[in-house]
Amino acid sequence: MGLAMDVAGLNGFIERAFPQVAGQIRVESLDEVLVARLVVDDSHLRPGDTISGPAMFALADVAIYLAILARIGEVALAVTTNASIDFMRKPQAGRDLLAECRILKLGRQLAVGDCLIRSEGQPEPVARCSMTYAIPPGRG
Amino acid sequence: MGLAMDVAGLNGFIERAFPQVAGQIRVESLDEVLVARLVVDDSHLRPGDTISGPAMFALADVAIYLAILARIGEVALAVTTNASIDFMRKPQAGRDLLAECRILKLGRQLAVGDCLIRSEGQPEPVARCSMTYAIPPGRG
Amino acid sequence: MGLAMDVAGLNGFIERAFPQVAGQIRVESLDEVLVARLVVDDSHLRPGDTISGPAMFALADVAIYLAILARIGEVALAVTTNASIDFMRKPQAGRDLLAECRILKLGRQLAVGDCLIRSEGQPEPVARCSMTYAIPPGRG
């Protein structure tokens, strides 16, 4: 499938649309799979040097959203309608998280994607997440 | 079922265990149902005056976790293993969110709870969330 | 909210639209909450006298779907797009299952409902399920 946006375009979009996470989340690479990084800092940690669930949720949400925009372009204003997440292992302290996302469905009304989240350099996933987005009518 | 902790005890626990959200999330009431409040501020907002998904996720996660601790006591260190969330309506701008939580299962290894989240004063829920927590062995 | 169908109408619809489950699933009562019964027989059992996951899934799916139709009428052809289910306890052998469903959102494009499933006469739920349905355009 052709792509409507590239890595630089998506990272520019993060800065404009999600200023709260700009500097924390950025797209690393994009082809069939989009890889996004969470630059882990103290604000993401919970006692026991683990990364908070909401921080992982935010990474998955932004990353899958961007993987959709990469295909349909920036005009859309998709809204998350459903998320399912499995937290499977404790992330490694002191390592960024990488989310590897794929788009499974891109319909007129609904888009579905999922991702695996890993601590950088570790093979075993720390979380799995699938999300559904409602796409507003009238795009493109 | 008897309760191991009360509202003041749970709010004290938030301050010690979740300093990042202390002042933002607090328990309002507790009986069969636990009600927790997210004091909405600018850090929770997204463009369009909506409240971010991660902020709602965090509210649900903390609130259901506290509803479990209210029953088994502070000694436990439960870990979220699964979350499923439906975002159903846009929250009302300028209103706090209230999460109404119930515990559906409290087993030796797993606990399950769910919640409805509403904008304060609005009847229609903005989100629904269910979560599973793994309870470490040897509690009690 | 006004209801577009009653218990008899819904049970007649099951016979026409879901002949495979007619005689197994029926609506017991309907107001804010819809209660549906699974008449448990050998076809639903798994080794250890437990009721199969797919049988509980089918009960939840039909029951929440009917709770939506009760509100929007038989004309609609809604499609299940997402289901999340927690299996929490082993059902009691030799007892029917009752699913208690509520509709949480009834939008133009998406409807969301959830249910608790119990063995008849038992207070503790055996399963919790939430489902989303896409509603085709042009109804009503």
Next chain:
Amino acid sequence: MGLAMDVAGLNGFIERAFPQVAGQIRVESLDEVLVARLVVDDSHLRPGDTISGPAMFALADVAIYLAILARIGEVALAVTTNASIDFMRKPQAGRDLLAECRILKLGRQLAVGDCLIRSEGQPEPVARCSMTYAIPPGRG
């Protein structure tokens, strides 16, 4: 990871443990990924020549369960505790379904796997499913 069971062993297990689905569900191949087939017949169909949600749920549940047993052996009696499923496209009439499963976590207490389900010969997935199983203590 070494495998404790092979394709023939898993298919023999289906016949003994799940007689209701024997002849309908069988393992096709097994390495890092397990592929299982649902031999679609009239009992799986719904009006409009679509395959019922419970039939897809059953395929995913059996297939991921077998992918776990392939690793830990037949002795275990794992129980499904959570399932999340996205129904994304209508299956093709007259084609079997193939579920492609991977195990994401195999812990002492919990195992997590997911699968994509496709109509045979079609590239686009019709459903995505993730499931968690509780593993009883004392195995192996």
